[in-house]
Amino acid sequence: MDFAQLIAFRRELHRNPEPAFLEIGTAARVERAIKGLPVRVLTGKAAQDLSLVVNFPSPETLDAWATRATDSGVPEERARYFREHGTALVVDLVGTRPGPRWGLRVDIDALPMRESADPAHFPVANGFASTNGAMHACGHDAHATIGVGLLHRLSDRDFGGSLRILFQPAEEGVRGARTMIDAGVADEIDRMLAVHMAGDMAVGGIVGSFTGGMATRKLKIDFMGKASHAAGAPEAGRNALLAASMSALGVMGLPRFSTAETRLNVGTLVAGDAVNIVPSSAVMTCEARATDDEVVDQLVDRVRSVVEGASLTQGVQANVAVMGQSATVAPDDEMIDRIVEVATAHDDVTEVIRTQAFAGSDDANLLIRHVQQRGGVGAYLMVGAGSPGPHHSENFDVAEESIPIGIDILESLIRRADG
DSSP states (O other): OOHHHHHHHHHHHHHSOOOTTOOHHHHHHHHHHTTTSSOEEEOGGGTOOOTTOTTOOOHHHHHHHHHHHHHTTOOHHHHHHHHHHOSOEEEEEEOSEEEEEEEEEEEOOOBSSOOOOOTTSHHHHTTOOOOSSOBOOSSHHHHHHHHHHHHHHTTTOOSEEEEEEEEESOTTTTOHHHHHHHTTTTTTOSEEEEEEEETTSOTTEEEEEEEEOOEEEEEEEEEEOBOOBTTTOGGGOBOHHHHHHHHHHHHHTOOOOSSSOEEEEEEEEEEOSOTTBOOOEEEEEEEEEESSHHHHHHHHHHHHHHHHHHHHHHTOEEEEEEEEEEOOBOOOHHHHHHHHHHHHTOTTOOEEEEEEEEOSOOTHHHHHHHHHHTTOEEEEEEEEOOOSSOTTSTTOOOOTTHHHHHHHHHHHHHHOTTO
8 A cells, every 4th residue: 555545544434433342334444455465354253252341332323333334335244244243353464484473453443522623623624524423533543554554565475474463443441452352362472562643742753662551440330229209108219329329429539559540430320210210220430540450450349349338328239340441561671672673763753762651541451461471572652643632632633644654663573584
């Protein structure tokens, strides 16, 4: 793919963003873009295990996004396939010489937010802004483009070993990586990479790897009580809303830790049916984060205790389920050294930073850790993208000239003569 083709592909993805587990058109477009290359493509259960996903989109929601995909030009048969079998793709490309098995995670989902309609916003000015209520506000359209472009670059197979690219759904909410790990697609990888556009870094900047980050657990808590007439028989009811409200206050009141930075947040609480009915059900979502993996597990244990205690006072039942999760990341010096060496030699790279602390959470860390625990190495590459607005904002965008730089760095890493 030349530069014009890369940019056309990126803009098509940007124009048609899709939220977590609904990347139906995106998956079909990736599939189409690599058609004819000497690759093996795994989809469905071979690419991800959806059996343990909490709060998976409803059939009605899946149908609606499948219809949007076909309306945007995706063949109906492929939209139906990805709607029914999941949206992850695993693409294998084998080199002509022995060598390590590389893994690369590129995420493909968008955020459920509206893009800026300002005429000065670059996607608006150039006719590829989203209008479907979702937005690529974190650069995942560029990540997917890097993955597709890298496969084209390496399609001559003139490298040692093999490359496995994981086109991962549902990074937002840290839900998708676990489904791919559970399908076994990371088990045989020797060198695991992830790539991310750094919106707050100028084009030409490269960071060898994220470090640290925050381990997180995203929780969905269902409270099951008993309805009754709020005036006629209030004593007969079991108030799920009160249990949830007490839990929300209790979670936010949990003590912080001296050994790690921690974050707690109650995000949503939906409950009740009418003003004169004792609420029989409530659903709350909350998250715990920490710069230490053991601490985040302790926080979740305390959240469970808070919920149990609050539920007991109201006589209701509660179930706490983990919707999403991630870990901290500790990249390997070996991989960072390779990235820094390649980046330093690139003509268009103007700044190389060895490592940078990561303040958020990303489930690519689970993939990197999974490979490390099996004897491999990993790192999380950052590519300067010069966005006019911060990540997850309505005016986020990537400078498109950053995309080939990301592809160049990854290509050089994999083609190295020493494998």
